[in-house]
Amino acid sequence: MAQPVVQTIHRDPALFWWILLPITVVMILTGILRHYAMTLLQTAPKKQTLAQLRQQRSLVRGITLRTNANVLSPSSFQSRKAYMVQAYQEGKFLADPEARGKPRPNPMSDPAAMEGMMGMMKGNFAMMVPQTLIMGWINAFFSGFVIMKLPFPLTPQFKSMLQSGVGTRDLDVRWVSSLSWYFLTLFGLQPVYNFILGSNNSANQVTQQMAQMNPGAGMMGPEQDPDKLFLNEAENLEVMEHRWILDGVEDRLLAKYGL
Amino acid sequence: MSQPNLLTPPAHISPQSALHLSQKAPLILSKPPTSSLPWPLSLLSSSESPETWTTYENLFYTCLQTGDDASARQILSFFSNRFSETNERVIVLRGLYEELQARNKVELEAVLKKYNQLISEDPTRFLVRKRKVAVLKSLEEMEEAIGECVRLVEESPTDVEGWAELGELYKSQNLFPQAIYCLEEVLLSCPNSWGAHATLATLHHLSSSSAPTPSIPSLTLSLRHFCRSIELNDSYLRGFYGLKVLSSELIPLLQNYNPSSRRNQHNDEEDVAPPKLETVKKLEELATGKLGEIVRRYGAGDNGWTGYEESEIAAARKLLDKEGKVVR
Structure with missing residues (x-):
């Protein structure tokens, strides 16, 4: 039973106070600062005009008609369907009836799209600058330090993750270098931010990217042609099969009460 | 409750x-929600929460x-x-x-003028437009209120509140087909609302009773919507009440109902087959039993049965008393 030799490195206890702790604290503080910076930089979503609202809500109305049609009696469903399909095909609800059938303009020339891109740029900027600065700071002051030992064994694959900046081949994987500690905190601090700032904070990269997916874009983004959406919905309405939920409701009710 | x-x-206070x-x-109100300190410090001392x-x-x-x-x-x-x-x-x-x-009409009209100005500044202020409808309604200018409300749902057709209000306005003018259309629109947005089902049923019933002769298809629709509202909420007093009223109205009509002669008159749009007589009788029995149970257990103050409105219970009691059934 040959026990592998346990590597011991005598570390100065000051390493903990002067490297491990400062890096962690600085990382947390940058996260918080970034959160508030993002909150300040955020532009309020642009107000939609009445015609755009009408266009979007008319489409939603068609979709609700399709999904909840079973509450309507067959005759009232048919009349609604006929009206909606005709109005959709005529493009009655379009915000911009003139633009019907024309190809979409280039998104680069569209001011609304430019604004969205500016927002994205700002977000990326607020991410990049502090990270470059902190990484430079760590590289300049703390590179090459081994600052702690993980309490559990790991496979050698983790070596490049945990010991970046320390170029020793035979060092046990459990030792963590300062630069690696920076990366670990960079990706692992989300729960801490959730605790400090609440769950929908913008302190971290991952959430940042999620937020960039504009909620409005899914429904009727600038890329989609509203006329196509309307025609599509008209087709959906035309082919749907209608079932009335009130058919036989009396018998269902009586069966429920066992009469 | x-x-x-x-x-x-609660919705109704x-x-x-x-x-x-x-x-x-x-x-x-004794402690203000926002801190009086200057900006960075106010973040720390504010006791504000989303609930505030x-x-x-x-x-x-x-x-x-x-x-x-x-x-x-x-x-x-x-x-x-x-x-x-x-x-x-x-x-x-x-x-x-x-x-x-506003104490009088003139002052109320001043408020209305302010609303008009706000709306012309930004026509997407739907909340203000709803208030405008409400003011017009309290000024008793029903036609204008209806017109404004129609424009509102035209421009924002997914607005459930707008549709419900429009239905209410039409109902006050006895325009039942229009009101029914509005309530159907409400139902499309909230298909499982038993309240909306019951309101729609009431409208169908009213439209039948405002006609010179009671119309069996309308009454049938009404009955079915009440049935659905009970199916969705099996302790819904209003649903049982409506079921009882409707079935006792339908029974005499169905007894001398001749399907063949009827079909000749109404072969165009009516797709609602009237229910069977036995079914309606059973439904009436069910409604009577259930209403009796609710009234009795409410009176006894049983646990879980006391959430009903006093006035609704009184109405149910009156309905049952009219038939000579003593419920105590």
């Missing part, structure tokens, strides 16, 4: 509970209901300090306050 509170007030709630105003403003808003409504104008004004100033005077909801709250302060 739980005690009414300021975070989740009775005068007693409104008074009870508005008496909490001095305690809640819901509480304030509901407190505002109960204060208006009970006539506690001083507290209402104070809450209003909190709102406009926090969310700025141009916020749409603050505008609406202020408008609500001014509407209630």
Whole structure:
């Protein structure tokens, strides 16, 4: 039973106070600062005009008609369907009836799209600058330090993750270098931010990217042609099969009460 | 039913509970929601939470209901300090306050003029437009109110409140087919609302009773909607009440109902087959039994049966008494 030799490195206890702790604290503080910076930089979503609202809500109305049609009696469903399909095909609800059938303009020339891109740029900027600065700071002051030992064994694959900046081949994987500690905190601090700032904070990269997916874009983004959406919905309405939920409701009710 | 509170007030606040709630105003208003310190420090000392403003808003409504104008004004100033005077909801709250302060028609029309101006500045202020409908309604200018409401649902067709209000307005003018259309639109947006089903059923019933001869298809539709509302909520007093009224109306009609002659008259649009006579009789039996049970257990104060409105119970009792069945 040959026990592998346990590597011991005598570390100065000051390493903990002067490297491990400062890096962690600085990382947390940058996260918080970034959160508030993002909150300040955020532009309020642009107000939609009445015609755009009408266009979007008319489409939603068609979709609700399709999904909840079973509450309507067959005759009232048919009349609604006929009206909606005709109005959709005529493009009655379009915000911009003139633009019907024309190809979409280039998104680069569209001011609304430019604004969205500016927002994205700002977000990326607020991410990049502090990270470059902190990484430079760590590289300049703390590179090459081994600052702690993980309490559990790991496979050698983790070596490049945990010991970046320390170029020793035979060092046990459990030792963590300062630069690696920076990366670990960079990706692992989300729960801490959730605790400090609440769950929908913008302190971290991952959430940042999620937020960039504009909620409005899914429904009727600038890329989609509203006329196509309307025609599509008209087709959906035309082919749907209608079932009335009130058919036989009396018998269902009586069966429920066992009469 | 739980005690009414300021975070989740019931849809309909009775005068007693409104008074009870508005008496909490001095305690809640004694400490301001936002900190008085300058900016960076105010972040630390503020006791604001998402619930704070819901509480304030509901407190505002109960204060208006009970006539506690001083507290209402104070809450209003909190709102406009926090969310700025141009916020749409603050505008609406202020408008609500001014509407209630208006003592006569002229003052109310001044409020209306203000609303008109706000709407022409930005026609997407749907909340203000709804208030305008309400003011027109209280000025009893029904036609204008209906016109405004029609424009509102035309431009925002997914607005359930707008459709419901329009239905209500049409109903007040006895225009039942239009009201039914509006309520169907409400139902499309909330298909599982038993209240909407019952309201639609009531409209079908009213449209039948306003016609010179009772129309069996309308009554059948009404019956079915009541059935559906009970299917969705099996302790729904209004549903059982309607079921009882409808089935007792339908039974004599169905007894001398001749399907073949009927079909010749109405072969164009009626797709609603009338229910079988036995089914309706059974439904009446069910409704009577259930109403009796509700009235009895409410009277006895049984646990879980006391959440009904006093007036609804009284109506149910009256309906049962009319038949000579003593429920005690």
